[in-house]
Amino acid sequence: MPKNCSPLTRGIDTAPSRGPSAARTTSTTRTVRTTRSARTAAAAVGCAAVLSLTAGSVSAGPVATSQVAAQNDQTGHQLEALDRGLVAVGTEDGVHLSWRLLGDEVSGATGHGMNGPNFHVLRDGERIATVNDSTNFHDPDGGADATYTVTPVGNAAHNGPDGEAEVWADGHYDLPLQKPEPGTTPAGEEYDYHANDVSVGDVTGDGQYEFVVKWDPSNSKDVSQVGYTGEVYVDTYTLDGELLNRIELGPNIRAGAHYTQFLVYDFDGDGTAEIMMKTAPGTVAGDGEHITMPQEDLDGSSRLRV
Numbered sequence: 103m104p105k106n107c108s109p110l111t112r113g114i115d116t117a118p119s120r121g122p123s124a125a126r127t128t129s130t131t132r133t134v135r136t137t138r139s140a141r142t143a144a145a146a147v148g149c150a151a152v153l154s155l156t157a158g159s160v161s162a163g164p165v166a167t168s169q170v171a172a173q174n175d176q177t178g179h180q181l182e183a184l185d186r187g188l189v190a191v192g193t194e195d196g197v198h199l200s201w202r203l204l205g206d207e208v209s210g211a212t213g214h215g216m217n218g219p220n221f222h223v224l225r226d227g228e229r230i231a232t233v234n235d236s237t238n239f240h241d242p243d244g245g246a247d248a249t250y251t252v253t254p255v256g257n258a259a260h261n262g263p264d265g266e267a268e269v270w271a272d273g274h275y276d277l278p279l280q281k282p283e284p285g286t287t288p289a290g291e292e293y294d295y296h297a298n299d300v301s302v303g304d305v306t307g308d309g310q311y312e313f314v315v316k317w318d319p320s321n322s323k324d325v326s327q328v329g330y331t332g333e334v335y336v337d338t339y340t341l342d343g344e345l346l347n348r349i350e351l352g353p354n355i356r357a358g359a360h361y362t363q364f365l366v367y368d369f370d371g372d373g374t375a376e377i378m379m380k381t382a383p384g385t386v387a388g389d390g391e392h393i394t395m396p397q398e399d400l401d402g403s404s405r406l407r408v
């Protein structure tokens with residue numbers, strides 16, 4: 103069954119007020135270091151989709167508001183079920199560790215921040231410190247081959263999981279991406295791709311963020327400029343660089359800074375993140391299905407209501 107704009111637009115109205123992960127940029131090994139008819143274009147405006155991102159496929163549909171309400175009733179806030187998020191970054195004088203204090207672990211607040219459990223820090227299985235005032239630790243004796251574990255002290259039921267990490271020896275992590283093939287516009291202009299905006303969300307439900315990356319063609323244009331642009335792609339990668347799916351936004355979504363702002367968040371509260379953004383007839387949603395025009399628009403029966 104082809105998808106059309108009508109049921110997807112309803113998802114916009116049901117999004118919770120708590121904000122999604124902010125778009126951000128990252129470094130990658132390959133790239134990041136660094137006209138259609140007026141009638142069709144008008145049809146594309148307001149055609150928005152909530153897309154469920156899963157390995158190898160993307161499905162579109164309205165948000166299940168009952169799931170969001172159920173989770174909010176239990177906690178007061180819809181929290182992401184994330185892991186410890188431990189990162190170990192090599193520096194000129196040792197290894198710097200940073201990790202998450204999880205929402206359920208917070209026991210109060212002081213003038214310096216939130217209170218929570220102390221944390222044991224282990225290097226290669228040996229305890230080297232207990233941290234009682236932060237979620238950071240600098241190990242001056244750490245090396246590039248070390249493996250670190252951070253574990254909350256005590257056995258309180260609300261304490262979250264341990265975190266484990268190997269060292270980013272170069273002081274950063276390069277996320278490998280799969281760059282789309284170059285293209286040529288109907289006017290004969292060649293274009294290439296570079297990674298653009300990035301947002302994060304736990305697409306797989308394992309507590310670790312995935313990375314949703316927008317690919318911008320080199321001929322992307324501002325609204326003040328005329329001319330063809332290349333197609334826009336939106337990829338989802340695991341931290342290991344596995345490409346879970348690719349959304350092709352199609353010829354009716356122009357490439358430029360003002361056209362594709364995407365939100366990644368667990369909008370329906372079921373434990374896995376979705377993406378919300380404008381689509382159009384011609385968008386291919388990862389699983390090969392095309393988003394099409396609503397039948398009432400094709401029949402000419404739809405009317406603008408004010």
Ligand SMILES: [Ca+2]
Nearest residue numbers: 304306308310
């Ligand atoms: Ca995940």
Ligand SMILES: [Ca+2]
Nearest residue numbers: 368370372374
């Ligand atoms: Ca979800």
